[in-house]
Amino acid sequence: MRHPVRLAPALLLVAGVVTGCENPTPPGLTYSLNANIVENEESDLYNEDLAGDRTAQAQLAGALEMLFGSPTGPGYLLPEEWIDDEYNPSWGDAELTDDQWSELVEDNARALKWQLEGIAQGNFEAVVPPREAFDLQEAWYDYVADWQELRSEVELGEAEQSELDALASEITEEGTAMFEEWYPSLRESAEMYRQQCWHCHGADGGGNGSTADFLSPRPRDYRRGIFKFTALDNKARPRRDDLYRILEEGIYGSAMPSFKRFSKAQLNGLVDYVRLLAIRGETEILLSTEYDSEIGGFPIDVVMQTYLDVWAKWDVAWDEFISYDGEVPRIDEESIAHGRELFMDAKTANCFSCHGEDGRGGGVSAFEARALNDEIQAELDVIDAALVDAKKHAGGIAKDEKHKQQRHLALAKVERLEKRRFDLVNERVKDDWGNEIEPRDLTRGTFRFGRRPIDLFRRVYAGINGTPMPSHSSLKGPDGERLLTDEDLWDIVHYVRSLAVRELEHAPERGDEGAHGI
Amino acid sequence: MRLIATLLFLLVPILGVWTFWIAPEHGWWFPKSVSSYGADIDRLFYIILWMVGITFVATEVILAWCIFRYGRKDPSKAAFTHGNHTLEMVWTAVPAVLLLFIAFSQMKVWADVKFGDSFPKDGRFTIDEPIGEVWASQFDWRVRYPDEDGNLEGADVIEKAFEFTVPLGEPVVFNLRSRDVLHSFFVPNFRLKQDAVPGMVIPVWFQADEPGEYDLICAELCGWGHYKMAGRVRVLPADEYDAWLAAEREALYANGTEELEEDE
Numbered sequence: 124m125r126h127p128v129r130l131a132p133a134l135l136l137v138a139g140v141v142t143g144c145e146n147p148t149p150p151g152l153t154y155s156l157n158a159n160i161v162e163n164e165e166s167d168l169y170n171e172d173l174a175g176d177r178t179a180q181a182q183l184a185g186a187l188e189m190l191f192g193s194p195t196g197p198g199y200l201l202p203e204e205w206i207d208d209e210y211n212p213s214w215g216d217a218e219l220t221d222d223q224w225s226e227l228v229e230d231n232a233r234a235l236k237w238q239l240e241g242i243a244q245g246n247f248e249a250v251v252p253p254r255e256a257f258d259l260q261e262a263w264y265d266y267v268a269d270w271q272e273l274r275s276e277v278e279l280g281e282a283e284q285s286e287l288d289a290l291a292s293e294i295t296e297e298g299t300a301m302f303e304e305w306y307p308s309l310r311e312s313a314e315m316y317r318q319q320c321w322h323c324h325g326a327d328g329g330g331n332g333s334t335a336d337f338l339s340p341r342p343r344d345y346r347r348g349i350f351k352f353t354a355l356d357n358k359a360r361p362r363r364d365d366l367y368r369i370l371e372e373g374i375y376g377s378a379m380p381s382f383k384r385f386s387k388a389q390l391n392g393l394v395d396y397v398r399l400l401a402i403r404g405e406t407e408i409l410l411s412t413e414y415d416s417e418i419g420g421f422p423i424d425v426v427m428q429t430y431l432d433v434w435a436k437w438d439v440a441w442d443e444f445i446s447y448d449g450e451v452p453r454i455d456e457e458s459i460a461h462g463r464e465l466f467m468d469a470k471t472a473n474c475f476s477c478h479g480e481d482g483r484g485g486g487v488s489a490f491e492a493r494a495l496n497d498e499i500q501a502e503l504d505v506i507d508a509a510l511v512d513a514k515k516h517a518g519g520i521a522k523d524e525k526h527k528q529q530r531h532l533a534l535a536k537v538e539r540l541e542k543r544r545f546d547l548v549n550e551r552v553k554d555d556w557g558n559e560i561e562p563r564d565l566t567r568g569t570f571r572f573g574r575r576p577i578d579l580f581r582r583v584y585a586g587i588n589g590t591p592m593p594s595h596s597s598l599k600g601p602d603g604e605r606l607l608t609d610e611d612l613w614d615i616v617h618y619v620r621s622l623a624v625r626e627l628e629h630a631p632e633r634g635d636e637g638a639h640g641i
Numbered sequence: 642m643r644l645i646a647t648l649l650f651l652l653v654p655i656l657g658v659w660t661f662w663i664a665p666e667h668g669w670w671f672p673k674s675v676s677s678y679g680a681d682i683d684r685l686f687y688i689i690l691w692m693v694g695i696t697f698v699a700t701e702v703i704l705a706w707c708i709f710r711y712g713r714k715d716p717s718k719a720a721f722t723h724g725n726h727t728l729e730m731v732w733t734a735v736p737a738v739l740l741l742f743i744a745f746s747q748m749k750v751w752a753d754v755k756f757g758d759s760f761p762k763d764g765r766f767t768i769d770e771p772i773g774e775v776w777a778s779q780f781d782w783r784v785r786y787p788d789e790d791g792n793l794e795g796a797d798v799i800e801k802a803f804e805f806t807v808p809l810g811e812p813v814v815f816n817l818r819s820r821d822v823l824h825s826f827f828v829p830n831f832r833l834k835q836d837a838v839p840g841m842v843i844p845v846w847f848q849a850d851e852p853g854e855y856d857l858i859c860a861e862l863c864g865w866g867h868y869k870m871a872g873r874v875r876v877l878p879a880d881e882y883d884a885w886l887a888a889e890r891e892a893l894y895a896n897g898t899e900e901l902e903e904d905e
Contacts, residue, residue, distance in 0.1 A: 233854075334865060354897065364900065372802045373781060380780050380869040381803040384856075446897030453894075454796055574800060577897050624796050 151317045151326035152194050154187065156180055157346055157404065158329070160411045166557065168408055172416040179420060183410060186426045191403040194317070194326060197309040197396065202427060212434075215395035216306040218363060227387045228303050234386030235302045242298045245291055247271075250298070252305075253389075255314040259305055263298070270294060307392030309399060315389055316396050319382065328400030330556070338378045344556050345397060346404020348436065349589040352572040356585045356594070359443035360401075360436050366394045368573075376569040398437070405433045445581050447609065454617045461611075462618025471606050472583075472595055472615055477552075477562040482622040484564040488591075489552060499547055506544050513537045555589035562592075568623030579616045584609075643712040647705050654701035658694070675855070675876075676831035677812075677848035681750045683832065688746065692739060754833075760846050761812035768844050771814045775805060775845075777824035777837040780866035782857065784815075786886065799889045803872035805857060807849060808882035814846045825861035828874055834860055849876040 159166035161174045173179055192198045198213045205211065212218075219227065232239060241250040247267045252259040270290045273279075279287065307315065317326075323342040325331040330344035343350070349358070352374070353365040370390045373381035382390060409429045410421060452458065465472040467480065479485040516533035551559040563570075572578050586594040595615075598606040607615075664670045674683055753759050757768055766772045773786040774793060784805045788797035807813045817826055819837035826845065827834045835845045849855075859870035877885060 337865065354900070375781060375783065375802070378780065378866060380866065381782075381872070383803045384871045384873060444897070444901065446901055448898065449896065451894040451896050575893055575895065577895055581897075620796050624794060 151321045154184070154194060154327045154403075156184060157327075157407055157411075158331075160408065168411070170411045170414060173411055173414050176416065176419075179414060179416075182420050183407070183414075186410065186421050187403060187407055190406060190426070190430055191399060192309075194313050195310070197313050197399055199399070200430070202431065213309055215309075215363075215391060219391070227306070227391065230387040231303050231305055234388070235305070238302050239299060242295055242302065245295065247291075247294060247298070252302075255318060255389075256305065256307060256311050257314065258308045258311055259301070263301065266298065266301070267294060306388050307395075309392075309396055312389075312392035312396040315393055319385075320393070320397075323378065328397065328404055340377050340560070341556070341558055342378070344404075345401040346408065347555060347589070348401050348405035348433070349555055350401075351587050351589055353588065354445055354581050355440060355443040356445050356596070357443050358585075358588050359440055362440040362444070363391075363394050363398070365440075366397055367391065370394065372573065374571045376571055402433055402437060405436075406430055409433060445584055447577065447580065451576050451580075452610070452613045452617075454620060458614045458617045459621045462614035462616070462621075465607065465611055465615050466618050471598070472611075474615065477591070478565055479562070482565040482619070484562040486562060489562050490549060503544065503547060506540050506547075510537060510540050510544070513540060552591055554591075560590060565619050565622045570623075574620075574623075576613075576616055576620070579619055580612060583612050583615055583619075643709060646712060647709040650701065650705045650708055654698045657701075658698065661694070672829050672856075673851075674830065674832055675849055675851040675853070676828075676833065677850060678750065678754055679830075679832040681753075685747050685750060689743060692743075754846075755835075757844060760814060760844065761848075764812045764814075766812060766814045766846075768814055768846075771816050771844065772807065773799075774816045774818055775826060775837075776818050776820055777826065777859065777863075777870070778820035779822065779864050780859075780869045782870060782872040786889070789890065797890070797893060799886070799893065801889075803857075804875060805872065806875045806877060806882065806885055808879040809852050809876050810848065810850055811879065812846055812848045814844060817843045817845050822863050823861045824859050824863050824870070827858050827860035828855055829858075830855040831874075836861055849874070852876045852878060 157168065159168040160170050161180060163169060173183070190200045199211070201211060216224070216227075235253075238250045238252065241247065247270060250263065250267075252263055270287070273283065273287050273290065276283070316324075320332075322332045322334045323330070323338065324345070325335070325342075328345035330342040332342065335342050348360055350361045350365065352369060353359065353361040355361065355365070367390060369379065370382045370393060373379050382393075406429055409432065410426065413425055413429060414421065466474040466478075466482075469476065475486055476488040477484070477486040479489075513533050513536045517530055517537050519530070521527035521530055551561065554560045568574065570579065570582075572582060582592070584594065584596045586592045595607050595612060596605065596609075600606045671683065674680060760768045770791060773784060776783040776785065782803050782805070784801045785793060786799040786801075787793045788795040788799075792798075805815075817835055817837045818841070819839045821839060823839070824837040825834060826837060828847070831847045831849065833845070833847050835843060837843065853876055855874045855876070857872040857874050859867055863870070
């Protein structure tokens, strides 16, 4: 103790540990405006007026906050007619069917087993709600506060003891219900989203989280309201079940994993929050197109109308649901052969033009420039002529310094032109989000939306939202009849399934490569 | 000061033993072992834990004693010794014997769990007719069950994401495969951990003796989403398992109308 200075490093260490342990401010606690609208000049959503007008941007952000709240307090604004109808989309649990609800309660009994056991044993202090369940935590701790206070008193009279017992049995009953019937609020789900989804999908669902740049395919940007994989026709907005299914099954072949390890309540809550982000993003985009720089700002009636317009799109989902009346046909040689015919037929299904004759995805239409676009052809002609010219100058032996320099420049030009030519010829088809995409290699058997026949049927029937994969049920013949009947579509499905199976048959045998008993 | 230093060093073995002592009642110990060979593997672990524990405590106590005994200020010159042949023989031979003991005592368990020749042969799942395949990929578990003819390459294969359903009380053999990089199939309750190696088909077996749901995690750092590879193994009584598989086979040919009924 004679040299207090010697203690300094130890004190510093303790101070460092203490400050280091403090929770940093959680990220993703604010929404920001869609960069495609106000920053990214190359985007189809770019709005020049809005980009140059800070005041209008602030107004847009304000309008969105009014409608959808913030990441720490999300919730829908209720128009009067909804209040009259007692409709509130912020309560996701109201949209569950009775079956789904009883499944959810049963699942909570499994997922919250420790908490429920603690309640059953009367060990209330050991009961800790899930970490993202803010509202449940608040309610629970409030609920047991009286009991805790009474119990902590040093001496209990007989009357007090019986009061305590009564309180405990009441808590056991009501507390069990509280946990078994837990359904996360949007606020709780937003926290769950920050823990599980935010790092890829971003705070406002823009598919621009910190890990997004390392992924191919890129995470979905919800803000256009377009979701690729639904069981719906006519590019309808997804049902809750469509989103739930993706959370449960994941998307095989992408970085989207399955979240089966979470409870049904938690996943349903995530669906609610993802839907909020999608509706919010869509409203934002629609509002930005409504922006009129002469009037300036966003009048409240325009905002409300836009909000209701977007909601109207989300309300039709079940009407567009695709199911097949009748038994799913089984695969046989005949249907495979017919499916193959249709696959290769440019006048009907025309699958081969993108997916290639071998189904590996290398069809000519997969490349934009090859689609014989006149404009691109004209540019190619110019480049080819310039290349011939430049190559002429680039060859031969340099006679003097000046000639050498000229040749050097010509070589650089050749390189530049060839690169441009390569890019033009190989320019790939892009999806609605501006990402280069490739037609699926059907021989691999990796089907993102699922590999059941009905899943493939839905893809052929309705296409894939946001991509060039078209709907084949809406193709019409000259007399207005459907060009491809449901039976034709099943044959195509069968052919596609046979492609994947055939590939698997070529997979190496276990004996060839497997090492037993290592 | 000498006493304080001694006590400080003695705290290390005391706290060390104490943490192990109280760990089980706080749920910091192993999850319950529910596989047929789980107890054998735990036994091996405890043998090593006792060996290491005793050595650790003994070393720490000797260290503390040395601090106490020789810690006082002594102005005289240190004595010089030139080794002790007996002592050196002892501290070489004892660890050697211990290591050989560990090496030999684990051989049978290792062979039973990992060697293809010792895989169970009587059950309905064997090394030649496994229950299915488990594919690991970044960052995904896919379990594939063969179609009704036992064909794993047919069109009617059942594929489940992140969930491996198996029957209770009988040996389950499956093939572990990887699509991209190294992964590791780890079910702590089964005391089973096996790396998945791209290009290799690795047969694995276990027998679960208690129904329930158990965590399945990836135990080989496989990329940024390693922690997301959290699935589960569901152990069902044999008849429930058969019913489940039959229902899955039927669900493969669902036509979508069942979802409509659900909504109404």
